Amino acid sequence: MRSFENKIVVITGAGKGIGRYVALAYAREGAKLAILDRNADDLKETENLVREKGAKVFSRIVDLTQPVDIADTFREIKSEYGKVDILINNAGLGKSKSPYELDIDDWDYVLNTNLRGTFICSRESAKIMKENGGGAIINISSTRALMSEPNTEAYAASKGGILALTHAMAVSLGPDKIMVNAISPGWIETGDYSQLKPLDHQQHPAGRVGKPEDISRACLFLTNPENNFITGTNLVIDGGMTRKMIYEE
Structure with missing residues (x-):
């Protein structure tokens, strides 16, 4: 039997990139998926790919800056599946602007999507997990x-x-048997890997740029019920880049 047979896995930002690869990894392991994204076309493409793996999938367009929409979506997921076992908070975006020019609207949009959205998704999924004996949040x-x-x-x-x-949240939700961990990816190439230059790979102590599969394998590891002694940790997956000292000559 596959490791996640009939587990209910919710993935935000599943329309493309890392989120899509994570969804396909759980689909291959027998999970039932709820995939969320703000882009309808990207989400539909991921949904089709998941169905090709033979997995059941529920998909919804969700803007994580809208708390009411998030709460409504998790109610729908509970109605569809009856429970949530795993949540992967993957959705995120950024604004590259000088701090002299970064306005409050840009700041709020990034923080409300990435941080507040992660909290609300975690809160709503934890309510459901608690009713069913626990779960895992990444x-x-x-x-x-x-x-x-x-x-x-x-x-x-x-x-x-x-x-x-x-x-x-790992401390707060631990009594309810909900494990909460983080993954910090470094350079994960989600485009054409073959177009990377030798220097791109060489600057990594591991000798290569990361791939989305590196993150999906970590998600499978951290959410495996046998690894429920791991909580509150941050797993850095960056080919060693944050450990590399750089001296300018």
């Missing part, structure tokens, strides 16, 4: 929570907040 953060490029203040703040939210 928050997709970023190595930008630990290090930065210029002009990424809103994104970095949101991802740093996700790390803090992760350990806070």
Whole structure:
């Protein structure tokens, strides 16, 4: 039997990129999926790919800046499946602007999508998990929570907040047997991997740029019920880049 046979897995930002690969990974393992995204065309493409794997899938267009829509969606998921076993908070976006030019609307949009959206999805799924004896939540953060490029203040703040939210919720939800962990991806190439340059790979201690499958395998590991002693942690998956010292000559 596959490891996640008949588990109910909710994935935000499932329309493309890492979210799509995570959805397909759970589909291959026998899970039933609820996939959420704000882009209808991307979401439909992922839905079709999941169905090709033979998995049952429920899909909804959701804007994570709208708390009422999130709550309504989780009520629909509960009505459809009766429970939620796993939540992957993957949806996220950024605004690259100088801090001198970053306005409050941009700041709020990024923080409300990435951080507040992650909290509300976690809260709503946890309510359902609690009724059914527990579950697992994975928050997709970023190595930008630990290090930065210029002009990424809103994104970095949101991802740093996700790390803090992760350990806070792990402590609060632990008595209800809900494990909460974070994954911080580094450079994960979701486009044409063959177009990367040798230098792109060489700058990673692991010798290559990351792939979405690197993240989906980590999700499967952390949400496996046998790994329920792991909670409140942040798994950095970046080919070693955040451990590499750089000296400018």
